[in-house]
Amino acid sequence: MPQESQQQAPRQTRQTQQREEERAGAGAVEVAVDADVMAFIERFAAQLVEAGMPRMPSRVFAALLVSPDGALSSAALADQLQISPAAVSGAVRYLAQAGLILRERDPGSRRELYRLHNDQWFETFTNREHMLVRWESTLRTGVYSVGEDSDAGRRLAETAAFFEFLQRELTGMMERWRVYRTTL
Amino acid sequence: MPQESQQQAPRQTRQTQQREEERAGAGAVEVAVDADVMAFIERFAAQLVEAGMPRMPSRVFAALLVSPDGALSSAALADQLQISPAAVSGAVRYLAQAGLILRERDPGSRRELYRLHNDQWFETFTNREHMLVRWESTLRTGVYSVGEDSDAGRRLAETAAFFEFLQRELTGMMERWRVYRTTL
DNA sequence: CGTGAACTTCACAAATTTCTGAAGACAGCG
């Protein structure tokens, strides 16, 4: 991938297109979002889907990621993504459960805000610790079932060892990331 | 063509795990597999599915993993897993494409053998290099779209940096694994 | 307390995925 650092062209044009269809009329909730940004949302969401996240949660999450404050209301999400309130509700439940967003509510308001849970969402997203544990556990049972002195047993045992190794490595890796990111 | 007059027997559910019975006749291909091992296959396959692999490829792969030689014929797979030859064909195509198995054919035989590609299948399975590259690339575009001096831009940029970091780390990690595994 | 805004739940329709039977293609063998 190209390494572009030096001559960053004066690119402010992107941020200035923010008002295509702002209704002058009664309290329009919608904040028109740049077509480029919408395209990114869909592209990013598609990759989340590919990684296993359901479609609506992916789109909602992507929209939150590029939102100025990292937070949007239910209505804003429904409007921007052209989906029903029910779809927003489902997506938001999924994301909250996954620990990726937080539900906020201004006291004395019926309106909820959904906010990115922290600025390190990808740590949550890539955290597969519990999965690795289960893989290892399943595999160890398998070793027992096929007999540990068989070829199959040795295959499974090595796989289990790999997942055990992975668990240790990933922990260390995240520590290195936290250090590294302060240098960015 | 609707076949309503034909009294279609109730669809055999996949859950009904029929006991593998050795046919008395000569040349029975099937090798009865222990119920414990079958249970492991299904459990392991379920975890592969959870990780994103389609059901049939997962089951086929699991069956190969616990097979004595790490290889089975199409017929053996169909029989053991109670699936149609078509399903085996599809699963095997998927697995070969993914680089997890190898197709073998004894010269002068019409029968194919599917063999685990190597004893380090999990290296292949966990190799997400290309994915990471695409994530990073998508994210960099996003930074550009939202403007790199916005909050959203900084969020995306940090995420991109994380995926770049991951790419480097995973490479090193696999090297450490190869060293470590020789000590097992 | 009643009203209505805002979110949630539910049942169903639509879209998608998955597996099967059946026909097809390919290759060894008589």
Added chain:
DNA sequence: CGCTGTCTTCAGAAATTTGTGAAGTTCACG
């Protein structure tokens, strides 16, 4: 050459997943 065993392709049935409309619930506020 044609037969037969083995794998592949294909159309369609079944199951599953998804998203919507509409009814239900909750709660701030009058």
